[in-house]
Amino acid sequence: MNAGDIRTIRVTSQQIASSTSSTPSSVVARLLAMQAQDYRGALWSIGLRLPGSNVAEIEQAIAARTIVRTWPMRRTLHFVAAEDARWMLRLLTPRTIKGMTGRLAQLEIDDAVLARSRKTLEKALREHSLLTRDEMYEVLARAKIPTANQRGIHIISRLSQEGLLCFGPHRGNAPTFALLDEWIPESRDLDRDEALAELTARYFRGHGPATVRDFAWWAGMTLGDARAGVAMMAAELAEESVEGKTYIVSPEAVEVSAGAKRRARDVYLLPGFDEYMLGYGDRGIALDVAHAPKIVPGNNGMFMPTIVARGRVIGTWRAATSRGTVSATPFPFAPLSASDARAFATAAKRYALFVQRQGERASTS
Numbered sequence: 001m002n003a004g005d006i007r008t009i010r011v012t013s014q015q016i017a018s019s020t021s022s023t024p025s026s027v028v029a030r031l032l033a034m035q036a037q038d039y040r041g042a043l044w045s046i047g048l049r050l051p052g053s054n055v056a057e058i059e060q061a062i063a064a065r066t067i068v069r070t071w072p073m074r075r076t077l078h079f080v081a082a083e084d085a086r087w088m089l090r091l092l093t094p095r096t097i098k099g100m101t102g103r104l105a106q107l108e109i110d111d112a113v114l115a116r117s118r119k120t121l122e123k124a125l126r127e128h129s130l131l132t133r134d135e136m137y138e139v140l141a142r143a144k145i146p147t148a149n150q151r152g153i154h155i156i157s158r159l160s161q162e163g164l165l166c167f168g169p170h171r172g173n174a175p176t177f178a179l180l181d182e183w184i185p186e187s188r189d190l191d192r193d194e195a196l197a198e199l200t201a202r203y204f205r206g207h208g209p210a211t212v213r214d215f216a217w218w219a220g221m222t223l224g225d226a227r228a229g230v231a232m233m234a235a236e237l238a239e240e241s242v243e244g245k246t247y248i249v250s251p252e253a254v255e256v257s258a259g260a261k262r263r264a265r266d267v268y269l270l271p272g273f274d275e276y277m278l279g280y281g282d283r284g285i286a287l288d289v290a291h292a293p294k295i296v297p298g299n300n301g302m303f304m305p306t307i308v309a310r311g312r313v314i315g316t317w318r319a320a321t322s323r324g325t326v327s328a329t330p331f332p333f334a335p336l337s338a339s340d341a342r343a344f345a346t347a348a349k350r351y352a353l354f355v356q357r358q359g360e361r362a363s364t365s
Helices: 003-013 024-031 039-048 055-063 082-099 101-106 111-128 133-142 151-161 192-207 212-219 223-232 251-258 289-295 338-355
Strands: 067-073 076-081 165-171 174-179 238-242 245-249 267-270 306-309 312-322 325-332
Touching (some): 003 245, 003 251, 024 082, 024 192, 039 067, 111 174, 212 223, 212 245, 267 338, 312 338
Antiparallel strands (some): 067 076, 238 245, 312 325
16 A cells, blocks of 8 residues: 555545445444535535535524534534534533633633533523524623623533534524433444443544544544544554554545545536545645645635645645636646646536536536
């Protein structure tokens, strides 16, 4: 195995080049969790892996409660399959919560404030089922719990990490929140060892080949726990040494990639926050370090949408809607070849068809 093989297998294991999924929930479940702080971009992350889908279909899955958006790890929003939400929260958020102690203290959010917030929001959501963030802030304000200076979102995220809250469907452009126990009354129940084994197997099945350090970073867990998980699943995983690093992969992913090498070499348009970039602590396999500043300008944590060809990031792109036409413009690191330009146009039209609303047209520029 070499770096090119890793890219080929990742593009297929991540369901970009070879999707075996038929529903939004099966896409999300395959990757276990999908980065979702950019809501619209996250919808495309799912749609990219579900050929023929559109925004409405993904949002219907949210409304139908088969996928849910929450903070399961790394203090970062992700989509997860509804059945996986609780065991992932229980396994991964205790470390996150501990790591936020200092920040909450700075914001003067102590146990008493959290207890009052918990009681106040639970009562309001039992009465109204779904509330927007602004409505949640109004509820807290009436209870004399200040929400300014990021206090509000820190309270909401903390209560979500505890398993009290989760996101519901959008109301217009505004996300809503619900009580997790009411929104998803049933889900899988795993003890800690079962959860760690499940997390390990599915991370490497959906993201491999990857290193143990990639896994630990992605899950927000200790390196010791990541190694323990790999040891638990050793019989189901394989190891390969590439350029002095040990990569772990599911044999199933290797087998699938063997039949998808041509599609793995194609051109794909990824949103800024996509698992193909954010699923690994070390992104060097897919992205030349010289181009990293173009993906995260100013190192501000905001990832630009990327053009991926042959498993490598070869540029960025930008979408726009003008006079009812959805278009996508490439900004390659080097001039596109004629074949890549044609492939970009095809990929851009697929994106436009995914996001366009009634009356809009798909185009490229």
